[in-house]
Amino acid sequence: MEWENQTLSPDFILMGIFSHTPTHVFLFSLVLGVFTVALLANTLMVLLIRLDSRLHTPMYFLLSQLSLMDLMLICTTVPKMARNYLSGRNPISVAGCEAQIFFYVSLFGAECFLLPVMAYDRYVAICYPGLMAASSWILGASDGIVDVAATLSFSYCGSREIAQFFCDVPALLHLSCTDTSTFETLIFICCVVMLLLPLSLIIISYTRVIITVIRMSSGEGRHKAFTTCTSHLIVVGMYYGAAMFIYMRPTSDRSPTQDKMVSAFYTILTPMLNPLIYSLRNKDVAKAISKVLGKRKARE
Structure with missing residues (x-):
């Protein structure tokens, strides 16, 4: 009976993050601006690293993978949010929700594994960049498959209004009328592996760098x-x-407003900051941009 209720129920409803007040219209425009910058910056990085032979090094290969992940991540959430806001309609089909969870979790997980690889820029990252990048993609996709299979196997026999601007796992768990405590424990364990361990490696790596810098x-x-x-x-x-704020807290302690705002940081803002911080300030990248612009002017 529960499965019947689940399959015959209507689409999920994404509550979104903005209303139509003047302040929220401005914030929505700001988000679109950030999305545009992130889209252009990450696309530029992927193309530059692909086209310029001077950037065919392990470090820039990993940076191109980071930009590709950021590009896909921001395209997984923002276009759907913008379309819903502009149309005034907020439904998302079960299949659409499944796809969004898979791509979002997979890309988020892949980036969690890739960042410590980039920080550890010694033997492993330099000698096996392809293997490290592929491992990040595979581990992220594996996590996405598990989350989709588990999350949407639960029954949703009450409200189907998701208090988010995209299909997020914690927000869906809050709507489920079945016991999700075992899955929440699994999520916590996965977060230890995907968040705490990589973050520890990054801190250790940068600590060694800072000690060297001091000398x-x-x-x-x-x-x-x-x-x-x-x-x-x-x-x-x-x-x-x-x-960690989103995924390592119990469902009972969550505030929808807080979750929306914090989610915006790493799904919208971080994909814009990554290419600006890691790549576009680099001298080699600046030379590559100048080279491309120079060729374009010469053609004109």
């Missing part, structure tokens, strides 16, 4: 290295911190 004799070099490390750690802290 540098050049004040200018020390300042530049500290600036770079700080900007990287800010982005990493935002990404992992926001994710």
